[in-house]
Amino acid sequence: MTRNLRTLLALSLLPVLLTGCGADKASGTGAAAADSAELAAAAKDWGVEPELVYVTEVSGYSVFPASVGSYGDGEFAAAYRADKGSTRIGLFADHSTLTAGNCAAQPLGADALKPVTCQQDGEAWYRTAGGVHEYAVPRDGVVVRLIADKKKVDRTVLREAAKSVHHPDSDELAALRPARDGADT
Template sequence: MPMRKYVLMMRPARALLPLLLLPVLLTGCDADRNGGAAADSADLDAAARDWDVAPELVYVTEVSGYTVFQESVGEYDDQFAAAYRSEKGATKFGLFAGRGTLTAENCPKQPLGEASDQQVTCVHDGDAWYRKAGGSHEYAVPQDGVVIHLIGDADKVDRATLRRAAEAVHRPDDAELAALLPDTGGAGI
């Protein structure tokens, strides 16, 4: 599944530094994810504009053993999208945030990723919905008029991993936002 509409070009090795530092940024100082301040709104607005998404759609998550794949971050089908891959690179899941609602009535009617022709099953699990269709499954987290989907291949990413990702969904703080951005060669946003 292509994550971006545009052809991605290889970035110089220095662009990988923020990706390599991401685990440190996400876990540094034992900061509680809810205790950290949300990213500066001007910085978030500028980043969202660069990605061609609304700022209120920018969300991140954290799961031990997974890091965001920086080159995947951006707009996809009118949603904010980011791919997270395991440290060994063998598995990945996607985070997609778009406007909408999810209820018991409309949950099975909304397609799940590319399995749009498959029957969708929905199970309410805490504040989220666990959804499955064909070989794909996801946790969908409705939040303030936005639904954040954490989707993966059911044979490669287990339900517990997606559940942990759903429980950790939040708006990015400054360090998390910086980790999503491409290397600007020292220039600011």
């Protein structure tokens, strides 16, 4: 399956994953990254490489643990939802590169057939196509993408999410995992 179709499929599944969700909260503590063995175990459970596991912090949004895991050929995905309402931000991480030369040629989410515009914003790329926009943040051979509906998520909010991209600390890693047997993990 091509990367374009995988991204389209992943984005089309986000609304299904988020339907009827409770109020699970992620805690952004700003602490040191999770222990490498702990991160490796979680990544293995999700079917992804540990270096692809990223989180973000954005005011008014929490990660939805049931959305966290692999998509496509081992890329990482997580959905963040508004604490109030149904607005979502998708976080996707894969081994790719994004440059001025290939930015516009890489499709963007559900609007994969629409022309993509690119604008460098610091170390990140701000990309738009049709009704969606994203910040793509290069990190050590990985591109972390924060994507959302332009009408529902302001560019400032998306930029805040992009600036806060990091590997999870232990508390954040625990928040990525859904509660088991009715108890928090």
